Amino acid sequence: MSFDLRFTKGHGTGNDFVLFADPDGDTVLSPAQIAAVCDRHFGVGGDGLIRAVRSENLGDGASALDEDAAAVWFMDYWNADGSVSEMCGNGVRVYTRFLIDQGLVDLAPGESIAIGTRAGVRRVSLSEHGFEVDMGVWRRDGGEPLVRAKGLSVARPGLGIDVGNPHVVVALADDDELEGLDLAYLPILDPVPDAGANVEFVVPAEPLVEAGVGRIRMRVHERGSGETLSCGTGAVAAALAVRFWAGAGAPDVWRVQVPGGVVGVRMFESADGEHVALSGPAELVFDGVLALA
Numbered sequence: 001m002s003f004d005l006r007f008t009k010g011h012g013t014g015n016d017f018v019l020f021a022d023p024d025g026d027t028v029l030s031p032a033q034i035a036a037v038c039d040r041h042f043g044v045g046g047d048g049l050i051r052a053v054r055s056e057n058l059g060d061g062a063s064a065l066d067e068d069a070a071a072v073w074f075m076d077y078w079n080a081d082g083s084v085s086e087m088c089g090n091g092v093r094v095y096t097r098f099l100i101d102q103g104l105v106d107l108a109p110g111e112s113i114a115i116g117t118r119a120g121v122r123r124v125s126l127s128e129h130g131f132e133v134d135m136g137v138w139r140r141d142g143g144e145p146l147v148r149a150k151g152l153s154v155a156r157p158g159l160g161i162d163v164g165n166p167h168v169v170v171a172l173a174d175d176d177e178l179e180g181l182d183l184a185y186l187p188i189l190d191p192v193p194d195a196g197a198n199v200e201f202v203v204p205a206e207p208l209v210e211a212g213v214g215r216i217r218m219r220v221h222e223r224g225s226g227e228t229l230s231c232g233t234g235a236v237a238a239a240l241a242v243r244f245w246a247g248a249g250a251p252d253v254w255r256v257q258v259p260g261g262v263v264g265v266r267m268f269e270s271a272d273g274e275h276v277a278l279s280g281p282a283e284l285v286f287d288g289v290l291a292l293a
């Protein structure tokens with residue numbers, strides 16, 4: 001039986017999503033339906049799909065409310081291939097804008113709202129650069145796998161970083177190497193991480209640091225979506241990795257240029273450890289109705 005799915009298309013620096021409101025948790029799409037919606041030829045097209053559901057109606061969302069009773073809304077995030085992900089940094093900004101646009105939340109300058117995600121509750125606020133998300137405490141995880149990618153003559157060491165979802169960051173020599181990559185092909189990691197990983201390739205800008213701000217360029221192959229124009233959690237992981245490689249004195253504020261634009265990353269101390277925040281734009285592009293089988 002087919003039904004009509006009312007959706008909104010949005011993006012953050014070109015990382016694009018299909019969003020729909022399902023406050024009561026009645027519309028649970030199967031992985032095959034999600035992949036059909038995200039298909040760029042036969043569906044709406046998107047790097048991922050986001051269902052806006054009240055945390056109390058998610059089923060497994062109870063933990064979001066246990067963590068923070070203010071996390072009334074849950075970002076139910078799915079990759080384009082129908083696989084689930086814990087977190088999406090661009091997605092959570094676009095999701096917040098969607099909730100505001102739908103009249104489901106208010107967000108005034110200087111305030112923040114709590115959003116439930118599978119990686120935990122995240123706080124989103126308005127910033128001079130759009131929206132800023134406190135991505136929580138990050139950690140080194142995933143070791144230093146060797147990474148092979150089409151366009152690279154030899155395998156390179158990567159650095160595993162977890163920011164709620166898994167990433168492996170690889171440093172390249174220069175812009176030519178970055179542009180020579182063919183990320184239509186899946187990068188191969190050795191050892192292969194059990195849960196897969198998003199893989200970011202980075203090069204320093206010239207100069208690396210300007211007016212106290214670190215600057216890098218990045219391309220990404222996202223787990224479950226392929227090459228995308230941007231990845232917020234990937235930008236955060238990339239800035240953390242480059243700061244680590246740069247050593248003592250490296251800045252805590254970074255500007256990450258991706259094919260779809262620029263996002264900001266800021267590291268700061270908090271009671272539970274070092275947090276990292278992501279800022280950038282969030283745009284809603286059009287609304288539509290899709291007949292879904």
Ligand SMILES: N[C@@H](CCC[C@H](N)C(=O)O)C(=O)O
Nearest residue numbers: 085088089090165231232233
């Ligand atoms: N584009 C996102 C990340 C989406 C999830 C990722 N593909 C995964 O599987 O972890 C971002 O902006 O962070």
